[in-house]
Amino acid sequence: MQFGSLTLKSNLFLSPLAGYTNLPFRLVVREVGGVGLCTTDLVNARSLIEKNPKAFKLIETSPADSPLAVQLFGSVAEEMRDAALMVEARGAVSVDINMGCPVKKVIKIGGGSAMMTELDKTAALVRGMVNAVKIPVTAKMRLGWDDDNLTAPDLARALEDAGVAAIFVHGRTREQGFGGTVNLAGIRKVVEAVKKIPVIGNGDIVTPQAAKMMLDETGCAGVSIGRGAFYDPWIFKRTLEYLKTCRRRREESLINSAAINETPHVVSYENNIGLPPEPPFSERVRVMCRHLDLMVEVFGEELGCRMFRKVAPWYAKRFGPCHEFNKKVVQVATKAQFHEILENYIRWRQQFLDERGELLPRFQQAPLVASFMREPDSSTRTHIPVPKGPVEVW
Numbered sequence: 145m146q147f148g149s150l151t152l153k154s155n156l157f158l159s160p161l162a163g164y165t166n167l168p169f170r171l172v173v174r175e176v177g178g179v180g181l182c183t184t185d186l187v188n189a190r191s192l193i194e195k196n197p198k199a200f201k202l203i204e205t206s207p208a209d210s211p212l213a214v215q216l217f218g219s220v221a222e223e224m225r226d227a228a229l230m231v232e233a234r235g236a237v238s239v240d241i242n243m244g245c246p247v248k249k250v251i252k253i254g255g256g257s258a259m260m261t262e263l264d265k266t267a268a269l270v271r272g273m274v275n276a277v278k279i280p281v282t283a284k285m286r287l288g289w290d291d292d293n294l295t296a297p298d299l300a301r302a303l304e305d306a307g308v309a310a311i312f313v314h315g316r317t318r319e320q321g322f323g324g325t326v327n328l329a330g331i332r333k334v335v336e337a338v339k340k341i342p343v344i345g346n347g348d349i350v351t352p353q354a355a356k357m358m359l360d361e362t363g364c365a366g367v368s369i370g371r372g373a374f375y376d377p378w379i380f381k382r383t384l385e386y387l388k389t390c391r392r393r394r395e396e397s398l399i400n401s402a403a404i405n406e407t408p409h410v411v412s413y414e415n416n417i418g419l420p421p422e423p424p425f426s427e428r429v430r431v432m433c434r435h436l437d438l439m440v441e442v443f444g445e446e447l448g449c450r451m452f453r454k455v456a457p458w459y460a461k462r463f464g465p466c467h468e469f470n471k472k473v474v475q476v477a478t479k480a481q482f483h484e485i486l487e488n489y490i491r492w493r494q495q496f497l498d499e500r501g502e503l504l505p506r507f508q509q510a511p512l513v514a515s516f517m518r519e520p521d522s523s524t525r526t527h528i529p530v531p532k533g534p535v536e537v538w
């Protein structure tokens with residue numbers, strides 16, 4: 145996949161999740177594989193210019209953390225331009241502008257979702273950045289303020305004219321927060337509004353089938369995954385494999401149908417044909433331990449372990465019964481303590497396993513289902529977890 149001067153290995157993106165998409169997590173996702181481009185948490189442009197150490201920590205990177213986009217927020221054109229120049233000089237391959245953040249402190253200064261309501265001012269700000277840097281400038285937005293103000297198609301087109309190289313769109317309005325259904329038709333309208341730049345769809349992708357459905361139904365060029373990746377860092381790898389298999393099966397079906405003069409069959413999202421298996425428990429544990437090692441490397445043992453208290457329970461969501469693990473891990477202070485907690489948990493967990501070491505059927509969890517794939521009255525688990533933090537404001 146390509147935008148601006150950038151060629152990416154896949155059309156799968158890691159969405160920014162403030163407080164979570166830090167260097168260790170990005171490295172984990174990259175090591176597992178399948179992701180085309182990772183983005184940092186959003187960074188205040190002014191804080192970067194003022195050389196605030198916290199802002200610099202947010203853009204901390206390493207050679208293995210590539211290709212990397214830095215997401216900026218701010219509403220002062222000169223500050224956004226200068227911050228873009230700074231991140232370009234530090235090796236970012238693209239710079240993303242946050243236009244979809246409904247956090248009060250971001251809206252208050254005219255950034256985030258507020259930008260979606262002021263087209264001309266926003267286009268001028270973007271033009272200043274595009275003219276200043278050589279790397280592509282992208283924009284991330286929601287569909288609009290509310291259902292009566294679905295401004296994303298107009299904004300996307302205005303931004304394309306201002307030189308933006310790609311658009312990321314979360315298929316919900318600001319008013320929706322994280323509730324309700326991701327609006328695929330709304331994303332499609334954005335795809336149709338732009339002339340040639342790629343639009344990347346986002347929202348609720350928790351399985352490879354959901355990624356495929358968003359691509360198929362919206363015509364978007366790629367998908368960006370946030371919570372789904374935190375819940376399951378293997379999602380990119382599995383999605384990439386799944387998409388390849390579906391493409392191959394589709395081509396074979398076209399050839400066969402042409403030979404016998406029949407309509408090719410349509411891919412069904414419900415069947416699991418071509419779906420790579422989920423990682424086993426041992427692999428989940430291996431990657432979780434690697435994540436902790438990286439947290440300690442980047443943040444030091446004390447802070448790294450403290451931060452890992454909110455990370456480990458996300459891995460545990462797919463362990464089967466995990467309360468014994470969670471109640472201890474939320475107090476972890478050292479790496480040695482973490483490994484002791486883990487060993488005790490692995491012993492405790494054996495009571496839920498069959499003779500092959502697999503979870504007994506009644507303890508196995510069904511995969512999450514994206515809002516746009518749910519049956520209206522389905523009994524499937526509907527809630528997609530939202531990480532701890534000021535989520536009511538995202």
Ligand SMILES: Cc1cc2nc3c(=O)[nH]c(=O)nc-3n(C[C@H](O)[C@H](O)[C@H](O)COP(=O)(O)O)c2cc1C
Nearest residue numbers: 159160161162185186314347348349369370371538
């Ligand atoms: C805890 C949290 C932090 C987020 N931080 C950011 C951010 O820094 N910048 C941004 O553009 N979006 C942010 N978002 C929105 C996500 O990037 C994404 O658009 C949204 O979560 C929907 O995608 P998902 O369902 O794949 O998570 C955040 C969302 C959450 C839950």
